Amino acid sequence: xxxxxxxxxxxxxxxxxxxxxxxxxxxxxxxxxxxxxxxxxxxxxxxxxxxxxxxxxxxxxxxxxxxxxxxxxxxxxxxxxxxxxxxxxxxxxxxxxxxxxxxxxxxxxxxxxxxxxxxxxxxxxxxxxxxxxxxxxxxxxxxxxxxxxxxxxxxxxxxxxxxxxxxxxxxxxxxxxxxxxxxxxxxxxxxxxxxxxxxxxxxxxxxxxxxxxxxxxxxxxxxxxxxxxxxxxxxxxxxxxxxxxxxxxxxxxxxxxxxxxxxxxxxxxxxxxxxxxxxxxxxxxxxxxxxxxxxxxxxxxxxx
Amino acid sequence: xxxxxxxxxxxxxxxxxxxxxxxxxxxxxxxxxxxxxxxxxxxxxxxxxxxxxxxxxxxxxxxxxxxxxxxxxxxxxxxxxxxxxxxxxxxxxxxxxxxxxxxxxxxxxxxxxxxxxxxxxxxxxxxxxxxxxxxxxxxxxxxxxxxxxxxxxxxxxxxxxxxxxxxxxxxxxxxxxxxxxxxxxxxxxxxxxxxxxxxxxxxxxxxxxxxxxxxxxxxxxxxxxxxxxxxxxxxxxxxxxxxxxxxxxxxxxxxxxxxxxxxxxxxxxxxxxxxxxxxxxxxxxxxxxxxxxxxxxxxxxxxxxxxxxxxxxxxxxxxxxxxxxxx
Numbered sequence: 001x002x003x004x005x006x007x008x009x010x011x012x013x014x015x016x017x018x019x020x021x022x023x024x025x026x027x028x029x030x031x032x033x034x035x036x037x038x039x040x041x042x043x044x045x046x047x048x049x050x051x052x053x054x055x056x057x058x059x060x061x062x063x064x065x066x067x068x069x070x071x072x073x074x075x076x077x078x079x080x081x082x083x084x085x086x087x088x089x090x091x092x093x094x095x096x097x098x099x100x101x102x103x104x105x106x107x108x109x110x111x112x113x114x115x116x117x118x119x120x121x122x123x124x125x126x127x128x129x130x131x132x133x134x135x136x137x138x139x140x141x142x143x144x145x146x147x148x149x150x151x152x153x154x155x156x157x158x159x160x161x162x163x164x165x166x167x168x169x170x171x172x173x174x175x176x177x178x179x180x181x182x183x184x185x186x187x188x189x190x191x192x193x194x195x196x197x198x199x200x201x202x203x204x205x206x207x208x209x210x211x212x213x214x215x216x217x218x219x220x221x222x223x224x225x226x227x228x229x230x231x232x233x234x235x236x237x238x239x240x241x242x243x244x245x246x247x248x249x250x251x252x253x254x255x256x257x258x259x260x261x262x263x264x265x266x267x268x269x270x271x272x273x274x275x276x277x278x279x280x281x282x283x284x285x286x287x288x289x290x291x292x293x294x295x296x297x298x299x300x301x302x303x304x
Numbered sequence: 305x306x307x308x309x310x311x312x313x314x315x316x317x318x319x320x321x322x323x324x325x326x327x328x329x330x331x332x333x334x335x336x337x338x339x340x341x342x343x344x345x346x347x348x349x350x351x352x353x354x355x356x357x358x359x360x361x362x363x364x365x366x367x368x369x370x371x372x373x374x375x376x377x378x379x380x381x382x383x384x385x386x387x388x389x390x391x392x393x394x395x396x397x398x399x400x401x402x403x404x405x406x407x408x409x410x411x412x413x414x415x416x417x418x419x420x421x422x423x424x425x426x427x428x429x430x431x432x433x434x435x436x437x438x439x440x441x442x443x444x445x446x447x448x449x450x451x452x453x454x455x456x457x458x459x460x461x462x463x464x465x466x467x468x469x470x471x472x473x474x475x476x477x478x479x480x481x482x483x484x485x486x487x488x489x490x491x492x493x494x495x496x497x498x499x500x501x502x503x504x505x506x507x508x509x510x511x512x513x514x515x516x517x518x519x520x521x522x523x524x525x526x527x528x529x530x531x532x533x534x535x536x537x538x539x540x541x542x543x544x545x546x547x548x549x550x551x552x553x554x555x556x557x558x559x560x561x562x563x564x565x566x567x568x569x570x571x572x573x574x575x576x577x578x579x580x581x582x583x584x585x586x587x588x589x590x591x592x593x594x595x596x597x598x599x600x601x602x603x604x605x606x607x608x609x610x611x612x613x614x615x616x617x618x619x620x621x622x623x624x625x626x627x628x629x630x631x
Contacts, residue, residue, distance in 0.1 A: 035430065085613055091433060092364055096569050097612040099562050103605030111599055224441065224558060231434045271451055278449020285438040285445075289423065292435050296427040 002136045007257045008250065013142045015249025016149025020204035021222060022229040022241040023156055024197020030173040030236020032190055034083055035091050037098035039201055039226065040219025041105035042078075046071035046202025047214045048109055051120040054209075060123035063206055071202020072195050079194035084187070106216050117213035145207050152200065153242055160238055169193060173236040225252075228288045234298025244299065248284050255280035322483055326476045339547075340591060342479045344584045345486045346543045351567040351579035352493060353536025358565070359574030360497060361529045362509030363425070366433045366561050367440030370420070371413040371534040373556030375541025377447060378409040380459035380551035387462070402465035402472070402481075402546065409542035410535045416443075417534020421527045437558060444556040458552025465546050472546075482543055486580075489536065494576055496532070505529050506574075537564075570611060 025039050050067025054060050082101065086094045122141050129137040160166035168189055171179045180186045205218075212218065229248055233240025260276030267275070291299060322341070329337035350372050357363040382405050385391060385398025392398060399405060420439045427435055453459050464472040471477055496502050504525050507515050516522050545551040554560065563586070571582025589607065593600030 029430070035433070082609065082613070091430065092358070092565070092569060092573065093612050095364075095366070095433070095562070096566060097609055099566065100605040100608030100612065103601040103608070107599050107602035107605065111602075220559075224437070227434055228438065231431060235430060274449045274451045274455055276449075278445045281445035281448075282442045285442045288438045289435060289442075292427050292431055293423060296431055298431075 002133070005133070005136055006138060007253055009138055009142065009146070010257075011250030011253035012246060013145050013149075013249070014253055015246035016146050016153075017204050017208060018222070018226055018229050018249055019149055019242055019245035020152060020200045020207075021226040022233070022245050023152070023238055024194075024200045025226055026230045026233065026236055026238060026241045027169065027173070027193050028197050029230055031169060031176070031193055032083075032087055033176070034086060035094045035098065036083065037095060037223065038078055038101040038105065039197070040221075040223030041102055042071050042075050042198045042201040042219075043205040043208075043222060044105065044109065044214075044216070044219035045074045045205070047205030047209050047218065048113060048118065050202070050206030051118045051209045051214045052113070054120045055118070060120065063120065063209075064203075067202045067206035068199055071205065072199045075198020075201075076191060076195045078198075079191050083194065084190070087190075102220065105219075110216050115216065117215035118209075119213065120209045122210045141210060148203075148207065152203075156238055165189075165192070225284060228284050231298055232288050232291045234301035237298070237300040240298060240300030248287070251287060252280065252284050255283045319487065323480075326479055338475055338479050340587065342475070342482050342547055343544075344580070344587050345479075345482045346540050346547060347564070347567060347583035347587060348580035349486055349489050349543070350537050350540035351564050351571070351583050352490065352576075353533045353540065354564050355568045355573065355575075355579045356493065356497075356505075356536070357529050357533040358568055359578075360502065360509065361505045361526065363526060363530065364433050365424075365436040365530070365533075366558070366565070367420070367436035367438070368533070368537050368564055369556050369558065369560035370440035370443045371417055371537035372541040372544070372560065372564070373443065373447065373551070373553070374413045374416055375409040375538035375543075376545035376551035376555045377453065377459070377541075378412050378538070379405045379465065379542045379545040380461055381453055382408065383461045383465070384453065384459060400463070400465050402467045405465050406485075406539065406542050409538045413538025413541070414531050414535040417531045417538075418527065421530035421534070425523060425526050425530065437561070440556060440561060441558060444553055444558070447553045447556060454552070456553065458550055458554070461545060461549040461551065464549055478547055482547070485539070485543060489539065490576070490580070493536075497576060501525070501528070566608060570608075 021039065021043060025036065028034055028036050028039070046067040049070030050063035053066035054063030057063075078101065082097055083094075086097055126141040126144050129139045130143065132138050158166075160169060168179065168184055171184075172186070172189060172193075176186070179189075205214075208214075208218070225248070229241055229244045232248065233242070233244035256277070259280050260273045263272035263276045266272075295301075322345075325341050326338045329335055329341075350368070353371075354365065354368045357365055381392065382398045383400055385396075386400045388398070390398075420436065424432055424435045424439065447453070448456050464478060466472055467481065470481070472481070504515060504520060508522055508526060512522050515525070541551075541555060544555070567582035567586045568579045569582065570585050571580065572578030589604060590600065593603045597603070
């Protein structure tokens with residue numbers, strides 16, 4: 001039971017990380033209609049900038065503003081220099097241009113930081129574990145990630161549903177042309193949304209640092225999973241992204257934790273591990289395929 | 305197209321140049337040129353297949369590496385069972401005969417394309433891009449986890465498949481085989497594109513509703529196009545496995561799908577030979593940049609960005625604009 005709860009929390013933690021990325025991606029997707037493959041690169045930039053500053057200064061906390069600033073600056077720069085020219089183009093050009101951006105960022109980071117992964121140690125405050133239930137110890141750091149993620153979700157909910165900017169964002173994701181026709185400076189709105197998405201991606205990247213290795217290519221791994229989240233949740237729907245992230249995080253973690261064990265009952269250990277890992281990795285894609293076949297626009301979009 | 309004799313003459317001279325290429329490579333000492341050209345031909349076939357759905361049909365598939373990889377694995381798996389001497393699934397004997405492996409690769413990738421296409425084509429737009437990607441990733445992880453066939457490390461094919469009367473251990477022979485296959489492939493593609501079927505596919509890109517209004521079953525046409533395209537990629541994958549003597553999950557990775565797309569766009573979307581030119585540009589650039597600097601990806605990324613932002617219609621269109629004539 002404690003193992004199950006622990007895996008559940010791990011799943012939520014992974015889901016929350018996915019949400020931080022998916023929130024920005026789904027807005028960029030939904031409002032501007034741009035497929036941004038470079039979102040994973042922004043995640044990587046946040047991770048590298050934050051980790052580097054944290055290592056140089058010796059303070060984990062100084063890494064946070066560094067990661068956020070670097071990611072937001074990179075995001076706004078990408079929007080201003082490249083993505084802005086792609087709004088009117090078809091998806092093909094967008095995929096290609098942002099694919100080019102991935103190559104550029106990966107190589108630039110390799111030149112700057114080398115191929116060795118960076119590591120950052122956890123701050124003393126968040127190191128160690130806490131006893132949640134009798135016998136259930138859980139790392140404080142992972143709990144902190146969950147809390148931050150949920151806070152961001154609440155903040156985004158308020159921003160989108162209670163503020164003027166949020167109203168424009170909602171309007172933009174429903175009918176872009178109409179918002180423009182009403183005299184809203186849509187370019188500024190686009191840049192803001194892109195910057196916000198980048199900020200969240202950078203935050204996710206930095207928080208992932210102490211858990212995963214900070215290395216080139218970390219962005220692409222999580223990017224594809226994030227796309228799965230966005231598509232399952234429905235393009236442009238933050239609510240959809242939130243639920244899809246949590247479900248996907250839990251399903252993925254659960255499969256990885258339990259499938260090899262189940263397979264071992266029927267086959268040899270090493271083969272069961274390999275097959276289990278393979279099928280677990282396939283799980284989320286299978287889920288997406290099923291969802292799309294039943295609801296081609298995603299779970300949280302009404303089919304018109 | 306028929307208005308001038310320029311095109312056939314140009315094509316004939318390109319083919320002659322390609323036939324002479326290994327001889328020139330040997331004479332000048334650049335023997336690596338033959339390998340380079342083989343890769344260009346193989347990727348050209350794959351990219352042109354992708355272009356059939358992507359450029360002509362307007363279906364943006366982000367998962368065509370799946371069929372490329374399946375083609376490669378058909379060759380690899382049949383070869384493994386041939387060397388081990390035990391039949392696949394207990395009744396399919398392995399083989400190292402190219403006359404069997406190539407058609408097998410085409411048929412099996414076609415079947416997979418039928419399955420994936422039948423499901424994916426129920427969606428459209430962004431969802432289509434993502435669902436094709438999802439299926440390709442599923443197959444990628446499947447092959448990664450298949451320890452029997454090498455898993456993560458891939459499958460080594462000790463010798464290229466045999467063709468009666470030819471010495472396939474010679475790289476030049478492999479090149480000529482690929483060239484022959486490529487010529488045949490592009491001839492058939494040309495016939496296909498200019499057929500009634502091809503016209504319907506182009507019509508589908510322009511307006512699916514119009515095609516449906518004429519009374520043609522749009523879904524069935526799209527699925528057929530998707531299958532044909534998958535078969536082409538499978539053929540390319542089978543050739544690649546023979547050329548590299550290696551099949552690995554990398555052939556199915558999503559970045560490979562991305563590369564194929566890049567080749568199509570570099571060369572010009574919706575043109576017959578554009579993808580071949582795109583493949584040539586991509587592979588030559590990659591090789592050149594990699595020989596100059598370790599950081600070749602940076603250059604490649606910048607070039608990609610430039611091509612997308614400032615040229616519409618790829619290298620062919622850029623050339624046409626620079627030299628002031630129609631492509």
